[in-house]
Amino acid sequence: MANLNKVMLIGNLTRDPELRVTPKGTAICTFSLAVNRKFKDESGGEREEVTYVDIEAWGKAGENISKYCTKGRPLFVEGRLRLDQWEDKNTKEKRSRMKVVCENFQFLGSGRGDAGGGGGEGGGEGRSYSPAPRASAPSRPAPAAQENLDEDVPF
Numbered sequence: 001m002a003n004l005n006k007v008m009l010i011g012n013l014t015r016d017p018e019l020r021v022t023p024k025g026t027a028i029c030t031f032s033l034a035v036n037r038k039f040k041d042e043s044g045g046e047r048e049e050v051t052y053v054d055i056e057a058w059g060k061a062g063e064n065i066s067k068y069c070t071k072g073r074p075l076f077v078e079g080r081l082r083l084d085q086w087e088d089k090n091t092k093e094k095r096s097r098m099k100v101v102c103e104n105f106q107f108l109g110s111g112r113g114d115a116g117g118g119g120g121e122g123g124g125e126g127r128s129y130s131p132a133p134r135a136s137a138p139s140r141p142a143p144a145a146q147e148n149l150d151e152d153v154p155f
Contacts, residue, residue: 005080007100009053010108011035013073019066029062031055033075055079057102065105074108 011033020028037049055077057065069075079102088095 007077007079007081009033009035009055009077009100011053011075011077013069013071013075014052016071017062017066017069019062027059027062027066029057029066031057031065031069033077054097054099055102056082056099057105061102061105065102068107076106076108077102078104 014032014034017029017031020030022028031054033053033055035051035053037051039047039049041047056062065075077100079100081098082101083096083098085094085096087093
């Protein structure tokens with residue numbers, strides 16, 4: 001049986017990202033996105049619903065999000081769901097929380113924290129960060145100019 005665990009979200013950061021480093025030196029950035037959904041209710045009136053999603057970005061992606069993102073910044077996140085489970089130390093109750101582990105992301109908007117996405121430095125273009133591409137084949141040198149051109153070529 002096939003399995004799929006894929007999440008794609010566009011939203012605004014609800015707080016400044018928090019960066020931690022593991023004892024082995026791996027960066028972990030945690031932040032939360034507010035994802036809005038607009039719809040019409042039964043009476044035909046416009047309504048808006050907000051969902052808050054906890055996100056965890058590891059390694060270079062986490063470092064870049066921590067460095068360049070602040071509260072209110074729009075962000076596209078692609079990742080997978082993960083369920084964390086633990087036992088509460090005080091009440092001994094079993095607890096759980098669903099979060100998204102970021103595998104790829106893209107900056108949206110102008111980079112000034114506006115959700116409008118237009119104008120400003122960066123012109124609304126997104127910048128995508130995913131694993132570094134492999135080195136491409138070396139480019140071919142330009143052909144040398146031909147000195148003996150035949151002037152009687154019919155074309």
